[in-house]
Amino acid sequence: MRNKGLILISVLIFINLIVLLVTIGFTISELQLRMSNNQLQHARVMQAAQFGLKTALQQMQQNPPHCQIDIHSTHDLSIKSASWWHSAQICHGKFGQLNYYYVVEPLQINNCLYFDGGSAVKYWRITVRAEQAAKNRAAAILQETIALPTKQTQVCPTTRYELSAYEQSWRRLR
């Protein structure tokens, strides 16, 4: 009978529509899941970079590490390639599944400040890059300037002040 063919076609169209709706639903869910994952990864990478900064500061308080470099502009450091950060001269560590890398730049001595038993302070700049271990997708770069006690190199021509903390400034480069 002719009617049977019509029912078959109607059922096929109906199944196609259902499949289409389910596919759209899956795509939306997958996109939302990926967005949430990215957000989570980003937060973890930031945590790793913060941990890297703390580790570098502790290291600096004992001995300046081997990964000292000449002064770079923040722009230059922010565009350095992943392979530069992975090179042997760069200090590195792990925070869970994430890797962090850091470099240290020696800055100026301020003879008008004193801190923690020293007669002057020396500024150092720490730059940390944290990234996912498996893929170099999410990466964060943080920079902090710290002041460490040192000996006076010149007499301060003005009033001397006592510093209250190691951390001087903090910024996020990426």
Place this chain on the structure above:
Amino acid sequence: MSQHKGFSLLELLLSMSIGLIVIMVIAKTFINFNKTYKIENSLALMQENARFTAYMMRNVVASAGMIGSARMTSYLPINNQGVGAFNQIDVSNYFAVYKGVNNTWQPALPKIFNIKPKNNTDVIAIKSMEPITANLVQSLNESNKVYVSFAPQFNTNDDIVIADCLHVVLAHIKSVYYSVKNQQQILTMTQIIHDKFDLNAEAGKIQTNIFYIQNTGRKNIRGEKIYSLYHVNANGRKDELIPNVVDLKVSSLVKNKIIKIKLTLMSENDAILKSKNFQFFIRLFDHA
């Protein structure tokens, strides 16, 4: 008698009553589901907006007072050599809250902000140096010419910070010459800079960010005015960030080190859940 004699009146009444009850139950369930969906949907939208606002504000507020390598303190020398009132930065104004009380602001809103916030809502102004900076490629002493690395690029009329660990100068750019050959920029400032800076001191744009609530001039489907959270950037450009934000209150905890921000967001299309408060905390770098 024929088998197809139809239904009796009793059968018809009974079946119609049962059918009506079933339809009523289904309709009620549908209405409830629809109502719940609308509430959940507007709540999700408001939460998303609040999350985005928190993300935006955290990024800006965390950098408040950053002016290079040295911590901004009352004894760090900051010399202003040509920067106008909008971008002037010092230890007293790097993070400012203008409290909206009794249709006025305390302290009074500077006219230079050129904004019209909603009455009785707070306004936040945050000043800092942009995080990506250039380095001086020639030392500077008693000159209005500043030689800096090629990136990031500066423009005429930019307000910039030139800083090292010992002192800071705020200056205004009169003109810029980009030397591609030498990979450097030559900035001509409006005034001679008297401070001495060695090679590798840094130069970066000053950013003043303002967050406030303003009437958008639009109305929602209920005929009410739509207020939005606005952002003014360093160039004075105003952007509407988040719609349907009706209140912004800022308070400081732990001696200005933790900032509590309370936002009231309005539902766009649902009268059941009209508004909701969200609050979040931001740690402010201690520059005192």
